[in-house]
Amino acid sequence: MRPHTTSHRRDALWLAFLVHRISGLALACFLPLHFLALGLAIRGEATLDGFLKWTANPLVKLAETGLVFLLAVHMLGGMRVLVIENMPWRDGQKRFATGALAFAIIAAAVFLVRAA
Amino acid sequence: MLERFKTDILILGSGGAGLFAALHAHQANPSLQVTLATKGLLGKCGCTRMVQGGYNVALNPGDSVERHFMDTIEGGKWLPNQDMAWKLVTTAVERVRELENEIGCFFDRNADGTLHGKAFAGQTFDRTVHKGDLTGIEIINRLMEQVWARPVRRLEEHRAVALIPARDGASLSGVLMIDIRTGLFRFVEAKAVLLATGGGPTMYRYHTPSGDKSMDGLAMALRAGVPLRDMEMVQFHPTGLLAGVDTRMTGTVLEEGLRGAGGHLLDGAQRRFMADYDPKLERATRDVVSRAIYAEMRAGRTTPNGGVYIKMGHLGPEKVAKQFKGMVERCADCGFDLAGGLVEVVPTAHYFMGGVVCDVDTATGLPGLFVAGEDSGGAHGANRLGGNGVANSTVFGGIAGETMAAWVARNPASGEPDEDILGAELVRAQLPLTAKAGDLNRLRERLLDIMWDDVGVIRNAAGLARGLDKLGAIEDELLATGVPDGDRAFNLTWHDWLNLRSLIEISKVITGAALKRENSRGAHYREDFPEAGDLATSTFTVARQRGGRLEISDQPVQFTIVRPGESLLKEAAE
Amino acid sequence: MTNTIEVSLWRGKADGRYQTFSVPQRENQTVLDVVTWVQRNADPTLSYRFACRVGMCGSCAMTVNGRPRWTCRTHTSKVVENGRLEIGPLANLPVIKDLTCDMQAFFEKWQKAKGVFAPSKTKNDPIEKILPGSPPRQAADAAIECINCAVCFAACDTVRWNEDYVGPAALNRAWTLVNDVRDAGNRDRLSAVAAGGGCHACHSHQSCQEHCPKALNPTASIAGLKRRTMQAYIRREL
């Protein structure tokens, strides 16, 4: 059992990174499925009905909503990274990180409520 | 058990002297194999890193090397080896340009872009080049980067334990060391060896140098029969932090500028006492203030931990916190409020002017052995100017590198080691591992007290004689005290023992030399002989060990450049 | 002294374990003092490293209650939790023994990032005039006071996960040199930090900046390198 540094993992900044990575990873996993489904579902007029039926499926609705949520979270996290990397350095990154996350969550929640 | 290898040049120590020597030796002849052994990590041990004030150099218009020279000689109370002092002040100019232009140090600038020189006590010109108050970090980091970038063989965490002469005794053959990480011995045979272990008066109860310094170099040189000079000259800094027992914070230096900026020194009853000693009050020179505090302490007018207070608050805590940011933060980390409250301080052993007798080119009396930096004696005489310490180590370290490269060209073979001596030194280094384990801490505490009480800031014949006796007694006790011989890898307690032995050996020399000097010069103060004595007939002490006996003699100072009463400065001479 | 601290110290190499000691607590006491107390009074074989004891040499960094810190300037009162301290060697570097780690890799990476000044002048030239307020000088100054303690290196998960990554301290040093107008090595340096394992491996975790005892900001330095290398790349200079 090699002693490990753990302190940084309790930090909002590090959590912001983790959320960004997990959301990126999740997007990378679900996006192919999203594309696959779209491509399969709408092949000509004949399957349009099938597609419409398919999108009415609550499970699909949930999955699609999740994707949008991930996209929003990941985008905001990504914007944060781009700001750190490219704007003249300012302190207060922590607030920015938490703010961005909070915004994403609220946006997603609003969306979920509406979609339901 | 004993691993051996050969190298052309072996450097002991990675302070300013050692690192510069490595660079210059490599530069002088890149085909030479240069090996650098150091007790800690390369560049991360020793005192050069701890330099706060800066580096004295006569670079600015209005200043001159003559002026810097005269300050050095007068500061050294006419004891310095004048040729060394001259070499120091003249080469410092080139060395600072080298540090800036080739090594990459980025010193602070004036508003017009030229190098900034700050004021340092005891000097007639503001010539101390610096990088904030962390000059040493800048110098050593840049030097270590350069050494890392070159094919220098690094022996990190290697402790040199003995200089091994050649079989014919005519020259040095190599150095025995302990690889601290494994606890195994290494014998490194070298054509030229540089002693740059940085002295370090850490045998005093209160001391500033880094924990790795324990006079090993001087102890090894003494044992090898090499003469040492000015051994009574221990410089005390007046304001070391006093944080109580069992903490390594105690003794660490609180910067000089605090007094300069108007800080007050108060005794235990919070009375300002400097007026009793000097009209310049707290702004008096280091030695005067140190003696005043020491006198207060001996009179028992002390703070709870036995020192005096420094107070800055009356200057406005915010102002102090801004002006002395680093110092205030350091105190705060350790639990003290320097900006607003009272902080306990004591004089603390800071620098060792004494060292190995050597030539201007760093050669010693033992062919093949060279010396530079705080291990060398002569450049500072009775007192070192603040800012002349790094100058000394970097100037002579560089010179040593060149001298050694030239020496190796002339002496291409290293002498076969004297195996008997090597064998005896192996036994000596393992002595503590064979004796019954005992209480090393008590011995250390006793040594610290003896040196502080009897061989400290104010000395007299009775105390020195008493000190010598007690030193003999603890040396005997140390030799009978062992450390457990379990795992030898990174066995700090074994090394503590070896440190103690070096410290005791050199403490005896300091005490002997202090007894020998029956006057008061610079850092050396005898209350039974408070006068400086006739300057024109100044002598310096030379100590050497012959046949196990310590001999201390006086030698007349050679005024090769300027005599007492004269000056190199035109305006002063008129 | 009535109060004691329960101190768990890492013993052995990478496959070691924690061993607990009871250490008297003092009013003025650093974590380094605690470790020293154990070596002097409880277990003489305990190994640790320090030199300057005032926060200048960067030799004494250890993991204290899960957080990398300089131990000589960490007062126990700031870190003791419920009367306990857990002290281990720095993470992300091989353990030599007990609390000491091998810093070789850290300095090799410093070299790999070309964290070494490349002169454009010699000692025979005058010292270059540099205005203290000029932006490059200020940028260099902001990052220069690193003591190479490797605390940031131990705190960075990218260092842990990516063996090629040179790490925050090395890049922070490279950034000071990029801003050093006297330096002649920036073409090489930018190529070095733009290669795999260079500045682009950093994900701006910012742990380095959060943990640096000198309050330096390697994240900002690395971001600077990312911008500078990107410009150079777009201008086809890399």
Add this chain to the structure above:
Amino acid sequence: MNVRLYVLQRGTALIMAPLVLVHIAIIFYATSRGLSAADILGRTRGSFGWAAYYSLFVLAAATHGAIGLRVIASEWTALRGRQLDALMWIFGLALAVLGLRAVAAVVLP
């Protein structure tokens, strides 16, 4: 990651940022208006604009995601060197093909 991958990854991120905003806005708009999928498809079919929009999106996401995946794999798995490049290319190309096919399904009349 080196500077080339970095520029590509950050560049595509920058491109996607407005695209994602538009995408999310459309979804919001559609759901709040209660538009059916048929309505949406009706608008997109045959539109060159939408074709370009979604193609760009797909290509950017494929590039960006592939590089991102490579980074994660290099840090969290034992894959090294060529293997990483292979993963990146396979994922990127697959995503691009799947994505473009989906775009085709949505915009081709």
